[in-house]
Amino acid sequence: MIEIKNVTKVYGGKVKAVDNLSLTLKPGEIFGFLGPNGAGKTTTIKMLTGITDPDGGEILVNGIDLSKDPIRYKNQFGFVPDSPDIFLRLKGIEYLNFMGDIYQVDSTLRKERIESLAKRFDMENALNDSISSYSHGMRQKIILMGALIHDPSLWILDEPMTGLDPKSSFYLKEMMREHADKGNVVFFSTHVLEVAEKVCDRVGIINKGKLMFCGTMNELRAMVSENEGLEQIFLEMTNDEE
Numbered sequence: 001m002i003e004i005k006n007v008t009k010v011y012g013g014k015v016k017a018v019d020n021l022s023l024t025l026k027p028g029e030i031f032g033f034l035g036p037n038g039a040g041k042t043t044t045i046k047m048l049t050g051i052t053d054p055d056g057g058e059i060l061v062n063g064i065d066l067s068k069d070p071i072r073y074k075n076q077f078g079f080v081p082d083s084p085d086i087f088l089r090l091k092g093i094e095y096l097n098f099m100g101d102i103y104q105v106d107s108t109l110r111k112e113r114i115e116s117l118a119k120r121f122d123m124e125n126a127l128n129d130s131i132s133s134y135s136h137g138m139r140q141k142i143i144l145m146g147a148l149i150h151d152p153s154l155w156i157l158d159e160p161m162t163g164l165d166p167k168s169s170f171y172l173k174e175m176m177r178e179h180a181d182k183g184n185v186v187f188f189s190t191h192v193l194e195v196a197e198k199v200c201d202r203v204g205i206i207n208k209g210k211l212m213f214c215g216t217m218n219e220l221r222a223m224v225s226e227n228e229g230l231e232q233i234f235l236e237m238t239n240d241e242e
């Protein structure tokens with residue numbers, strides 16, 4: 001469960017990247033966070049993961065307050081950032097073991113998880129190569145595998161489908177569903193409406209730091225008139241003209 005309460009982030013004293021945002025995500029749901037470029041999605045994710053501090057409001061994951069118990073808080077989630085270009089000098093397997101060490105995953109469990117994730121993402125033959133030799137999609141996959149190695153209850157994924165081939169994207173969506181169905185929460189950002197439409201139980205639409213809509217895809221569809229598509233509603237909600 002994620003509780004974001006009246007959270008605000010202001011950059012440089014003037015850019016309100018996130019403006020009084022409140023969201024509650026319940027166990028069992030895949031939540032898609034949608035918005036155009038610069039809407040405040042990454043800033044929200046950075047606050048949710050403790051990378052940057054909010055200027056106001058509070059955030060709780062599974063009842064744990066980020067500002068009061070940051071280590072226990074951070075143990076609750078696995079995070080995949082939008083840029084997978086980190087630890088390029090490590091081999092895939094070294095990176096996974098590094099993540100396993102950080103999260104204190106014991107060796108038997110670690111081996112099992114690495115094998116099963118590598119199989120799912122078709123990475124079995126790439127684990128002994130250095131990450132710098134990987135394609136963008138493979139880098140995305142190794143980061144994803146590292147984020148899931150401690151089997152966190154909450155998944156936080158920033159633009160997770162970008163760069164994945166159709167097969168991996170399909171498996172990831174399937175894994176997201178399975179994970180949510182076990183009573184966990186999957187929170188991911190995207191600027192692609194079709195992706196959200198296919199996998200989300202609920203979506204939040206953010207523009208200029210403000211939440212414009214939060215509800216199920218059916219509730220969003222109900223707002224669409226006969227002559228409009230979902231895309232048009234999305235564009236209207238995120239239109240820059242006042």
Ligand SMILES: Nc1ncnc2c1ncn2[C@@H]1O[C@H](COP(=O)(O)OP(=O)(O)OP(=O)(O)O)[C@@H](O)[C@H]1O
Nearest residue numbers: 011015017035036037038039040041042043044191
């Ligand atoms: N470190 C920073 N310093 C100053 N302003 C920033 C910083 N990071 C983001 N911003 C500004 O905050 C606003 C929200 O940016 P953010 O990156 O959260 O949007 P986003 O929805 O993730 O966009 P995108 O889809 O392009 O990644 C934008 O106006 C952006 O220019």
